Amino acid sequence: MNDRRPRRLAGRLTAAAGLAAAACAVALLATGYTSAVVGGEAMEPTYPRGDRVFFERVDASEVRRGDVVLHGTEGAPDGRPLLRRVIGTGGDHVSQIPGGPVTVNGRPLTEPYVKDGDPSGTAPAYDVVVPEGRLFLLGDHRANSNDSRFSLAAQAGSIPATAVRARALDSHTGPALLALTALLGLLAAAGGLTREWASRRSRRGPAR
Structure with missing residues (x-):
């Protein structure tokens, strides 16, 4: 049980950071390009x-x-x-x-x-x-x-x-990097949420 709490916390932090990165990247794309x-x-x-x-x-x-x-x-x-x-x-x-x-x-x-x-x-x-x-x-x-x-x-x-x-733009590097950041942020958020969900599920134990 003590092992699950850090895993759940890590999952939440990863999800929050991923969503924040994705939101910032999308905002910059929308306002800057x-x-x-x-x-x-x-x-x-x-x-x-x-x-x-x-x-x-x-x-x-x-x-x-x-x-x-x-x-x-x-x-x-x-x-x-x-x-x-x-x-x-x-x-x-x-x-x-x-x-x-x-x-x-x-x-x-x-x-x-x-x-x-x-x-x-x-x-x-x-x-x-x-x-x-x-x-x-x-x-x-x-x-x-x-x-x-x-x-x-x-x-x-x-x-x-x-x-x-x-x-x-002479180069599309800027918007491409922002789009990649948004995608990676969403993937990180999905991974963090999956990790927390798996931790919660393991806490409940196997179904009978």
Whole structure:
């Protein structure tokens, strides 16, 4: 009997720790990450239509050039967020002539991700300075993307950085580890409860 009490206590502690770990992991997954299915062709070939993309939720202050972000906009069809790449942030001088590379602060961008190697598409020339607190965005499929180039009259075509909802993940390691933690936590909880149940059952003795 003295042996059973420590076993029951160990089972309860294991179950409680497992449930706590699973709950924390699920909470972090729910609040720190999200996913969405690409509905258009503006970000091909990086993110083709129908692709499921995983994102981390970030603050406006965390957004950097080169990030692919999910952002809200009043002009989006059905109010759905759009997926675009950040080319310039507040204070950046962004320009391009048709057929030439995009330049940021006088330096041409190397953009291996653009579709068909075309960095300009059909957009006219532009030369803007991004207002502070805002972002200049382009799609990777420049010939088929409604982005900052086509609304230059309003705030240099930029969007407020606060409109960013999340940033695309280069690696799924973070959410995968959290999902694994949640699974292991549930398994530990199940093992602990099973251990306690077995201890209680052995205390009752064999059935007659």
